[in-house]
Amino acid sequence: MSAKTSPDGRDAGLHPDTLAVGYGYDPREAYGAVKPPIVLSSTFAYPSAAAAKDVHRAYFDGPAPERDAPFIYARLDHPNLKLLQERLAVLDGAEDAAAFASGMAAISATMLAHLKPGQSVLHTTPLYGGTHGLLHGPMTGLGIKPVGIADALDRMSLEAAAETALAHGPIGLIHVESPANPTAGIADIQMIAAFADELGGRQQTRPVVSVDNTFLGSLLQKPLECGADLCITSLTKYAGGHSDLLGGSVTGSLQRIGPLRMLRTLLGTHMDPFTSWLLLRSLETFPLRNARANANARAIAAFLRDHQKVETVTYLGFLDEGSPAKAVYDRQCGGAGSTFSFRIKGGEREAFAMLDRLKVFRMAVSLGGTESLICHSASTTHYLVPPEIRKMVGVDDSSLRISVGIEHPDDLVADLDQALKAF
Numbered sequence: 001m002s003a004k005t006s007p008d009g010r011d012a013g014l015h016p017d018t019l020a021v022g023y024g025y026d027p028r029e030a031y032g033a034v035k036p037p038i039v040l041s042s043t044f045a046y047p048s049a050a051a052a053k054d055v056h057r058a059y060f061d062g063p064a065p066e067r068d069a070p071f072i073y074a075r076l077d078h079p080n081l082k083l084l085q086e087r088l089a090v091l092d093g094a095e096d097a098a099a100f101a102s103g104m105a106a107i108s109a110t111m112l113a114h115l116k117p118g119q120s121v122l123h124t125t126p127l128y129g130g131t132h133g134l135l136h137g138p139m140t141g142l143g144i145k146p147v148g149i150a151d152a153l154d155r156m157s158l159e160a161a162a163e164t165a166l167a168h169g170p171i172g173l174i175h176v177e178s179p180a181n182p183t184a185g186i187a188d189i190q191m192i193a194a195f196a197d198e199l200g201g202r203q204q205t206r207p208v209v210s211v212d213n214t215f216l217g218s219l220l221q222k223p224l225e226c227g228a229d230l231c232i233t234s235l236t237k238y239a240g241g242h243s244d245l246l247g248g249s250v251t252g253s254l255q256r257i258g259p260l261r262m263l264r265t266l267l268g269t270h271m272d273p274f275t276s277w278l279l280l281r282s283l284e285t286f287p288l289r290n291a292r293a294n295a296n297a298r299a300i301a302a303f304l305r306d307h308q309k310v311e312t313v314t315y316l317g318f319l320d321e322g323s324p325a326k327a328v329y330d331r332q333c334g335g336a337g338s339t340f341s342f343r344i345k346g347g348e349r350e351a352f353a354m355l356d357r358l359k360v361f362r363m364a365v366s367l368g369g370t371e372s373l374i375c376h377s378a379s380t381t382h383y384l385v386p387p388e389i390r391k392m393v394g395v396d397d398s399s400l401r402i403s404v405g406i407e408h409p410d411d412l413v414a415d416l417d418q419a420l421k422a423f
């Protein structure tokens with residue numbers, strides 16, 4: 001990875017596992033404390049009137065506006081946020097990062113920063129429910145047209161979507177979610193970035209390419225290295241990893257992240273000091289948790305695939321050899337992750353009977369925590385999605401989604417095994 005290094009060069013060439021533990025923090029900044037303190041102050045004192053003017057000049061007119069300026073007010077920036085952003089950037093192999101109050105705050109800031117009335121936006125399908133709601137609700141209300149790409153591995157499909165979009169107006173943004181939920185559909189980020197370059201020649205300005213990297217997370221997929229401009233992550237999921245906070249981030253070049261941070265200041269959707277500190281703590285064990293959850297998921301997917309009451313398992317590790325999805329997966333992803341869907345032989349009644357018998361798995365939406373979660377997609381995460389669209393994205397009354405945690409794999413398999421006896 002193209003890790004940047006601290007000014008004294010101490011971090012040069014270190015692995016993500018090491019950077020996740022200590023990158024960017026110097027105990028000399030805080031009484032020698034081995035761990036960073038939480039700085040809750042909402043405002044920061046100026047040493048003199050002249051210094052106050054200098055601070056504001058640095059924030060608004062500096063070479064990297066606002067990023068390297070002294071602190072002014074916590075909605076603009078604060079010490080825990082700054083440290084977290086440095087660590088998120090280094091893990092994504094990015095120059096810079098902006099952290100937000102939630103994944104949706106990061107996504108909505110990206111949309112508002114890059115889309116103007118009269119423009120259109122291309123997006124992969126299906127989209128995360130919140131993102132779909134934002135694009136087809138408030139953004140459509142602002143005169144922006146969202147157009148779905150039917151197959152994000154296929155150049156012709158991309159061209160067809162672009163023609164529809166261009167009939168409305170210039171394409172300001174191409175928003176990619178890969179792998180998609182719950183289809184595990186893969187988008188070829190490299191191909192989409194190259195297509196954005198071509199569109200740039202055709203419509204004067206090149207669309208920005210944003211990738212929602214939540215489903216695999218920064219340890220398994222690096223969209224920026226594939227040519228994306230912005231990498232968006234819901235930190236609520238794998239990075240936070242304990243289902244006890246909400247957060248989001250956008251990483252990319254200094255030039256792209258600066259304006260997003262300025263917009264965040266106006267929207268008031270920054271991440272608060274305590275959540276930033278919790279995330280710094282979570283990131284330390286991120287590589288460990290990820291490795292364990294991924295291994296557990298592989299074991300559970302294999303168990304389910306061989307179970308007589310299971311119809312299909314949509315796990316990335318089972319992609320067909322020789323398929324276009326598998327070729328892009330091998331190039332683009334470092335692993336299959338730990339969230340996947342499966343369908344049982346039965347309908348809602350059988351699914352509910354099984355769910356109500358589970359003892360270790362907790363029934364809840366969300367993913368990426370230390371605990372294993374399961375939910376019935378059609379009646380929860382996809383409740384608002386019309387049945388015919390549900391069918392298109394592979395969700396019916398037999399579909400269950402699981403997020404595998406870090407418990408002992410034998411306990412998880414045994415729990416599913418006894419629950420599948422419910423029907």
Ligand SMILES: *Cc1c(COP(=O)(O)O)cnc(C)c1O
Pocket residue numbers: 102103104105128130177181212214215234235236237246247248
């Ligand atoms: C959860 C999620 C989001 C939204 O993140 P929040 O932190 O809940 O706002 C966005 N995209 C994907 C793929 C998600 O799973």
